[in-house]
Structures are given as structure tokens and as C-alpha cells.
Amino acid sequence: MSDISFVRHDFIEPSPPPASSVGPVKWIKDNLFSGPVNSGLTLLSFAFIALVLYEILPWLIDSSWSPEEMSLKGCRAEVSGACFAVINERFYQFIFGFYPSEYYWRPSLAFLLLVVALWPVLFNNAPRQLLWLSAVYPVLAYWLIWGGTIWGPLLVLAGPAIGWAISAYGQDTIEAAIGEAFAPLVTLILSVLAVILWFLFCVAPIDGVLSSILPIGLTEVASDRLGGFMLSLIIGVVGIAASLPIGIALALGRQSDLFIVRSLCVGFIECMRGVPLITLLFVASTLLAYFLPPGTTFDLILRVCIMVTFFASAYMAEVIRGGIAALPKGQYEAADAMGLTYWQSMQLIILPQALKISIPNIVSTFIGLFKDTTLVIVIGLLDPLGLSGAIRADAAWNGIVWELYGFIALFFFIFCFSMSRYAAYLESKLKTDHR
């Protein structure tokens, strides 16, 4: 019989791992040369990268930004590589389209303010007061870019203020008039109604009167002069900013117990998703005019923004519905059991988690939407791709391809890649499950 009893008395102290299993040596061994197949693939990949660089680098390096004669011919006479002179010459056109050059500062300021307005929305470290700027930014940017008197934007801003004032101060009066039971609901309906009536019947006439009396403001710029990256950004930012809240509302509506609400949401989502975006853009550019009351002048870019937003929010709704569906039933039950109301449990429990789960898909939708803004070319708007066509029609730049499309691709890549990086940052920040 052997003695199997064993008792440990002194515990082994921790010691550092051997040198071959830490540091860059280990990384290279693990990631590049972990076996014969992987080593072969690594070498093959390096060869491929070298080949690509060998082809592209000379083209990039032996390029010309400002040849003697500003044309493709001038480039070809001096260098064998890329002809970036076209970007040099048409840079402002690429950015602003045919926007009057003396007013370039207006869209530039709008873009700068966009960055500032986004700061408190995207990051926690911004001063909270900046949220006021984010709130008024849409109106402000519209005014800066399109111009016109100051009264229109101010009257538009007054709309929500009126609604807020009625709901904040009107409740007591309404309570006295109809009793306590229905006062909150009636106040809500009244304030929403007041805002709608204000926008429908008051803004335009008052704007007209005030503008004729006191025409202070910026010179108007017509929509057909907007173009280039500015146009892509306008449509993209409006679409992204508006499609998220609309998408959330649609997703909640689709899950609703109320038959009518649910059917309306399902109908909207399926119709918007089931139709190509180009069709919707044509509807925006031509058909919509037939549906609107005669004499309504409704800016084309605004119509396009609305259509793109609807289209994106239908996708967004499904993405968010997926996130909501992924939550365990227990989360709803716990919220219910604690006595939270429907809106409280949505706001505090369900949506924060559902949105977090959906971040990758939401950002994919955003990126898709942003790239889809180039489709406005089919209704004659001059987005960067439309401009590139116009530039190549110019005799001086006839035949130039790579430089233009490369530049446009770079622009879209910068924005899309930033969105993707922000999403990654947000995901790691919100990670609380510690799996």
C-alpha cells in the first residue's frame, strides 16, 4: 500500500513567465508565424502588399498638384503619375458646389458649429449648456446655409417654446376648467395642437410681415447652388439625426398592443423598406409636388432629406426592434413588478440596453445612409459624384478618372471610418457585463 495522503504547507510564490512567451517576439510568433500554413500565408500577403505599393506609390509620388497649364494635358506633359491638379483647381467646388464664393464662410461656420453641437451629444465631457446649441442648431444651420431674414428661423424656434409654455403654465388653468382627471392629457393635446397650428398657419404670414418691415438677415442662396460634399453632409446629417428617434418610435409602435398604432408602423416600415431609395427620390423630386397644396414651394433638398430620413428610419426601426427583442423577458417583468410605467421602463430599462446591443447595426445603417446620399445624382442634385461628371465634361479635364473618384472615396472613407471608430468607443464605454 502506498501512502496517498498529502498536505501542502508552503505555497508556491508567483514568478514571471519565460521570455519567449511575452513581448513582441511572442506576438510575431503567435500572429504571423504560428505554423507552416500561416507562415506561408504571411509571406504571400507581404508579397501582395509589396506589389500593390510598387504599382501605386510611383503614381502617387510622381504626381502634380499645380502644373504650368491647369489641365490634364498640362499634367501629362510634366509627370507620369497622378494629376491632382484637378482637385487643386476644383477644391472649393467639390466642397461647396456652386455656392457663391463670397459666402463660403457661412457653410464653413455651420460646419464648425456642427462639430461644437455634436460634442455634448457624443461625449460626456462637454459642458451641458452646449446642449442648447445642439437643440437650436438645425434652425441655425438652415439659416446660415440658405440665408433669408432672421424672422423665419426665430418663428420656427418659437414653436416648441409655445408648446413648452402651454404645458408648463397652462395646466393650472386647464385643471380649473375641466377638473384634475383629464388635465394632463388635455394639456398635452392642446400644446401639441398649438405647435402644429403655429407651424401651419402662423409662421409663414408673420414671417412675411416681419421680413417686409424689418429685413435683417443673410442674403438668400437658392437650393440649386448647393452641392458637393456640403450637400452630402447636409442630407447625411439630417438623415442620421432624424432617423434614430423616428426609428425608435416606429420600433416601439411595432411592438405596441394597440392594433391601429401597430398596423400603421408595420405599414410604414414595410412600404419604405420595400421600395428602392431611388424611387423615393423621384417621388421627392416630382410626385410630391402633386400631393402638396398648389403654390406650396417646398425646397427640393428638404424634400430629399425627408425621403432619405423616412427610408433610413424604416431600417433603423427594424434594427432597434432586433435589439429590443434580444432582451430577456425578465427585464420587462422586473420593471413591471417594481411599478414602473410603460414609458419609464422603456426609457430607463429597455431602450438603454436595446440601443447598446444595436450599436453595430445602427452604425451600419448610418454608414449605408451616408453613402446612399450619392444617389441624389439621379434627380440632378450635384453631390460630389455629380460634380465629378460635370468636371470631366470640361475639355481641360476630359479623361481624368482615378484622381476624382479616389478623392471622393477618401472623403467618404474618413467620415464612415470615424463613425465606426466612435461606435467602437461607445461600445467599450457602455460595456458593463464584464464577460
Next chain:
Amino acid sequence: MAEAATNIDRSNMKISDEVAIEIRGMNKWYGDFHVLRDIDLTVNRGERIVVCGPSGSGKSTLIRCINRLEEHQKGDIIVDGTELNSDLKNLDKVRAEVGMCFQHFNLFPHLTILENCTLAPIWVRKTPKAEAEETAMHFLEKVKIPEQAGKYPGQLSGGQQQRVAIARSLCMKPRIMLFDEPTSALDPEMIKEVLDTMIDLAEEGMTMICVTHEMGFARQVANRVIFMDAGQIVEQNEPEEFFQNPKSERTQLFLSQILGH
């Protein structure tokens, strides 16, 4: 089966004549399936009731009807003098008075432990944040994990999470607590810490209804054990009688199976 603490202070465990929950002729169907059949049950304040039975017998559904996580279709449920019907105001009132713990804890993973505990007091009871946090810390101390207040649920063990869930319910200062198999998803070592917390609650005179398979807990803490099968109450009795001397054959079979090893 984990043995809970043996010496229980019964000085506060008084059952009053006041009725906390009254269920009369309650029936529930899932589609065509008749889950609960003619349930009659009166629970007095201070009672500690253990509901047991085979799976699918409707015991969870029964206690989930008490705060209307499930809707009953026939009969009356009156909780604390408030009838549960389609009136949402009544429902909110009942839910704020009745605390519930679930088998899978159902903590909110995106909130810290402290935020989990203060959420309902702040939003439902409109308690000021500082006061809610103070209450929350008090109850977290009671379940013996105040040091975890800043962590997220995902960082805690199962037993700790269930104790947080209990503390979270207590923060609403409920008059009745419902437990839906609170220890079924836990390791044996953790079952004891949760049962101890529940015993503490019982010692303070809380009205409790527990669906559980912890027969040791039933024996020591409960004043009444209810056995359910096929959606109906088959037998109910004081624990001593229930375990020593089960009357119905179905109960005898059930007990012999769960106590047989």
C-alpha cells in the same frame, strides 16, 4: 438540500387577523390550456407561505398573478384592499406595495447595484435621490453586500445578485414579498446565503409567499405549506403536519420523491 440557520427568532413572527391577499375562485388560461383552476386562498398579514409542487403545476403562475405579471381571466384577487382588474391605477398601487424576486434575479445589467436599488424609489415613489441612496445602502447592508454598491450586476456571484434583488425589492418598502424559486438557479453554497436573507426578512414579520423546493426552509420558516398540482391547490397545512402526515396520495408521492434521497 442546504440547511438554513437553525435558531430562528420567532418573537416578531406574528400573524395578524388583517387580510393581506385574498384570492377567490381565480381561474387562468394560456390560450386553451387551463393553468389555474378555482384557486381560493387567503393570506393574512405576517404569514409565511411556501408553495411547492411539480413543475408545470401553476405555482409560479399563481404568484405572478398576485402582482399581475400574468392576467387572470376569472375570479377576484384583492391585494391589500385593492382589487386587481384592468384599472391601471390599482395595478400601479399594488405593484408598488408588492415586492418580487425572480429565479434569474433580473437585475438591470446596465445599472450599478446602487442604481438598481434606487431606480424604483426615485421614479415610482418620487423619493429624493439622496434619501433613496441612503435607504438603498441600508438594505444593502442588511443583505450584507454594501461594499458592492458601485459594481455592476455582471461582476457579482449568483448568490450576491439574488441578495441585491431582494434588497432592490425592499427599497420600495413593500408590505408583501413574493419569491419565485429564488434559489433554483444557484450553487449549493450560495443557496444558504440567500435563504439566510429570507429568514431575516421572515423574522421581521414580512408577509411572504415563496415558491421554492427548499423543504428545510419550508419546515423552519413557513407557517403554511401549499401543495399544488395540475393548476389547483391539492393540500395545505402547517409544515409539521404537511411533512409528517400528508393526507393526499399525490402529496405523499411528491414528498417521497423529493425527500427520498
